Amino acid sequence: MSRAFGALFKGGDAMHVLLAEDDLKLAAMIAERLVAESHTVAHASSGPEALEMAEAAIPDVVVLDRMLPGIDGLSVLRRWREVGLGAPVLMLTALDSIDDRVEGLETGADDYLGKPFAFTELLARLNALMRRAAAVQPDLMLEARGVVLDLLKREARCGDQPVLLQPREFRLLEQLVRNKGDTVTRQMLLEKVWGFHFDPQTNIVETHMSRLRSKLVESGACDVIQTVRGVGYRIDET
Known part of the structure; x- marks a missing residue:
């Protein structure tokens, strides 16, 4: 209905x-x-x-x-x-x-x-x-390493190439771009993207991050997301 x-x-x-x-x-x-x-x-x-x-x-x-x-x-x-x-x-x-x-x-x-x-x-x-x-008047456009996010349209692109992301993939990328230069921990992503204040003991973050990385690479962004072993992920500022 x-x-x-x-x-x-x-x-x-x-x-x-x-x-x-x-x-x-x-x-x-x-x-x-x-x-x-x-x-x-x-x-x-x-x-x-x-x-x-x-x-x-x-x-x-x-x-x-x-x-x-x-x-x-x-x-x-x-x-x-x-x-x-x-x-x-x-x-x-x-x-x-x-x-x-x-x-x-x-x-x-x-x-x-x-x-x-x-x-x-x-x-x-x-x-x-x-x-x-x-x-x-919030900042509705974010950018890091050639990846641009339009927060109003909820769209991502690498140069002129659109990156087709699912809602949670977009939120993952948004957290990394917002915090470019800093490491975003796995727990921070669980809280910001899924609303979990506990560890669900699954590989939900890793699975979505793998898909996100693949889509970025396919769109020409190379692998801009770095894994900080045992901590989380980051996108460098330059």
């Missing part, structure tokens, strides 16, 4: 909204009104689906229900912030006490709107979040 729903409500390209809401009637109303304002909407009806969809396509802004099935909204938000998803998040919920608001904001929400609500207020809050995010 949710994937079809997300494909159905597609308007202009002004703002891409991830709507995580399990009340399908409410979600349909919000999506239709947002599309009427020339925005695009992807819908997730559960916590696990929200995590998956944000990884597949980074949204500009998120409307997140706190009481999602599968994984609750606070846990979803916590996971996003742990892995570095910086999209502004408006938490939408019937739990509207001061303590609930404080908990949501401390977890990483950028704004909080209680149910029931007026759509005009929801839209005004989303627009305000987007203006605030735009004012920060």
Whole structure:
């Protein structure tokens, strides 16, 4: 239902909204009104689906229900912030006490709107979040050893050659490029890319790193990633 729903409500390209809401009637109303304002909407009806969809396509802004099935909204938000998803998040919920608001904001929400609500207020809050995010003007392009990352489009290239990466491969490369010249430990990658604060006792990092290296070499970047034995990986600055 949710994937079809997300494909159905597609308007202009002004703002891409991830709507995580399990009340399908409410979600349909919000999506239709947002599309009427020339925005695009992807819908997730559960916590696990929200995590998956944000990884597949980074949204500009998120409307997140706190009481999602599968994984609750606070846990979803916590996971996003742990892995570095910086999209502004408006938490939408019937739990509207001061303590609930404080908990949501401390977890990483950028704004909080209680149910029931007026759509005009929801839209005004989303627009305000987007203006605030735009004012920060983060560095959206990263480069190291001829490898260039476009963080807005989530695209990588080596010179003029595109490097086709899966979302986790892109995040791995992003961590190395952000920290060029420094060693990024295996544990740091587990935390930033997978959200693991423990060692899963698998070769998950090594497997993804091997694929990433192969794709870079195929795109003409040679093997710019160095293995620091027993510690982690690095990309030199020069």
